[in-house]
Amino acid sequence: MHSERGVHADSTRAVTGATASEKAPHDVPARKRPQGRAPSFKSVALALCSVLASARALGEDPNASVAIEPRRVSIPLGLASPLPIPADNPLFPEKIALGRKLFFDPILSRNGSVSCSSCHLPEHGFGGDGPLPTGIDGGKGRRNAPSLLNRAYAQSLFWDGRVPTLEVQALEPIRNPTEMGASVEEVVKRLRTNRDYSQAFAAVFEDGVSPQNIAKAMASFERTLLTGHSAVDRFRNGDVSALTDSARHGLWLFESRGLCWKCHSGRNFTDEKFHNTGVSWGKAPLDLGRFEVSGKEEDRGRFKTPTLRQAARTAPYMHDGSLATLREVVEFYNHGGTSNPNLDPIMRPLNLSENDIRSLVSFLESLTGKVEAGADGATEENP
Ligand code: HEC
Numbered sequence: 001m002h003s004e005r006g007v008h009a010d011s012t013r014a015v016t017g018a019t020a021s022e023k024a025p026h027d028v029p030a031r032k033r034p035q036g037r038a039p040s041f042k043s044v045a046l047a048l049c050s051v052l053a054s055a056r057a058l059g060e061d062p063n064a065s066v067a068i069e070p071r072r073v074s075i076p077l078g079l080a081s082p083l084p085i086p087a088d089n090p091l092f093p094e095k096i097a098l099g100r101k102l103f104f105d106p107i108l109s110r111n112g113s114v115s116c117s118s119c120h121l122p123e124h125g126f127g128g129d130g131p132l133p134t135g136i137d138g139g140k141g142r143r144n145a146p147s148l149l150n151r152a153y154a155q156s157l158f159w160d161g162r163v164p165t166l167e168v169q170a171l172e173p174i175r176n177p178t179e180m181g182a183s184v185e186e187v188v189k190r191l192r193t194n195r196d197y198s199q200a201f202a203a204v205f206e207d208g209v210s211p212q213n214i215a216k217a218m219a220s221f222e223r224t225l226l227t228g229h230s231a232v233d234r235f236r237n238g239d240v241s242a243l244t245d246s247a248r249h250g251l252w253l254f255e256s257r258g259l260c261w262k263c264h265s266g267r268n269f270t271d272e273k274f275h276n277t278g279v280s281w282g283k284a285p286l287d288l289g290r291f292e293v294s295g296k297e298e299d300r301g302r303f304k305t306p307t308l309r310q311a312a313r314t315a316p317y318m319h320d321g322s323l324a325t326l327r328e329v330v331e332f333y334n335h336g337g338t339s340n341p342n343l344d345p346i347m348r349p350l351n352l353s354e355n356d357i358r359s360l361v362s363f364l365e366s367l368t369g370k371v372e373a374g375a376d377g378a379t380e381e382n383p
């Protein structure tokens with residue numbers, strides 16, 4: 001990884017909602033920074049490779065942080081650049097670090113027993129480790145906990161797309177009775193009376209701890225959970241030796257008569273749309289997916305297409321965790337999914353041979369790249 005953390009002469013260029021006339025944050029004297037809050041510059045540079053000084057965020061403390069220019073966040077090979085970052089929530093090193101702390105802290109749950117990472121495990125591509133997650137007081141969720149990687153590119157969140165942004169999503173698990181079972185007011189109160197947190201929030205946000213700021217910090221951390229640079233990306237980038245013959249055949253099938261590309265399209269292997277492949281059909285209780293949000297008949301049994309990156313680590317699969325292995329997934333598609341009145345017209349039996357099935361599995365396994373994980377330099381190497 002290269003490290004390009006210098007603050008350059010052109011760094012006053014406005015990026016996210018600020019004007020060029022604003023003072024570059026690095027011009028602010030160090031003594032104006034809150035006491036004891038050394039900027040975690042080095043650590044962020046490690047994780048994101050390039051940190052550029054830039055503008056301040058409207059409504060946020062200009063003295064505390066150095067915004068990271070979206071174009072300069074190091075994007076792993078294969079992913080789209082720049083990273084989409086909303087204008088009202090620019091990425092700041094301290095904000096990412098705060099979001100990371102919150103993500104791994106059970107303080108957000110009613111009785112201090114569950115953190116976001118209880119269900120979104122780093123070693124499982126930030127997804128769950130079983131079919132359905134267990135939340136507070138042993139409560140069972142009804143859907144599989146999805147991977148949080150590359151969600152910076154999301155167009156909607158949850159399997160049924162019921163929330164539009166990471167910011168809106170972030171408070172949902174806190175008040176979900178089967179996940180963290182708290183109330184947002186209660187959590188805000190708790191964080192305000194916690195010295196570490198009240199200081200960390202004050203260093204990033206002018207108005208300190210608030211529901212909105214919890215959401216902004218959490219979303220910022222999640223935006224840095226990126227994965228690319230897989231063998232498939234290296235192959236597509238010209239390194240023909242990156243894939244085995246079998247994985248290459250799998251890639252070819254994926255892009256041709258396997259029909260996978262029709263839904264798992266683009267750089268993140270998802271069209272971010274909703275399809276009925278029949279996974280939930282005939283099961284009780286019936287999960288109608290997107291229909292529950294839109295009420296439209298055509299959405300019955302449709303679920304959001306997930307990314308395939310890191311699929312080797314995110315077993316079990318599908319919104320209900322009903323398929324245990326990648327081989328089972330490929331066999332499911334080979335049968336044309338589960339027949340039902342609203343099955344996506346793209347779905348049909350594929351007549352794949354045993355060799356084809358194995359090849360598709362090795363292709364999927366070749367989508368396991370490095371995981372970039374937030375602001376502390378934590379980088380999981382592909383074993
Ligand atoms: C008890 C387990 C559990 C906990 C705790 C939990 N989640 Fe989740 N998470 C899930 C499940 C299950 C889903 C999918 C639910 C659905 O689609 O209806 C999900 C979905 C998500 C999504 C949507 C991903 C996508 O691609 O659609 C995000 C983002 C997310 N969680 C972030 C968080 C954050 C942040 C926290 C902590 C504040 C958290 N989760 C805590 C189980 C959990």
Ligand code: HEC
Pocket residue numbers: 254258259260261262263264274275276277279280303304305306307308311314316317318319320326329330333334344346347360364
């Ligand atoms: C018609 C659109 C469509 C096609 C074609 C398609 N998929 Fe999917 N894929 C989806 C959707 C939607 C889901 C989630 C379904 C659910 O959970 O109900 C999914 C889920 C998956 C998953 C599970 C990922 C996870 O994290 O749970 C894998 C792996 C997968 N597909 C691989 C493939 C492969 C390989 C092919 C080609 C043989 C393929 N898909 C063809 C839409 C499609």
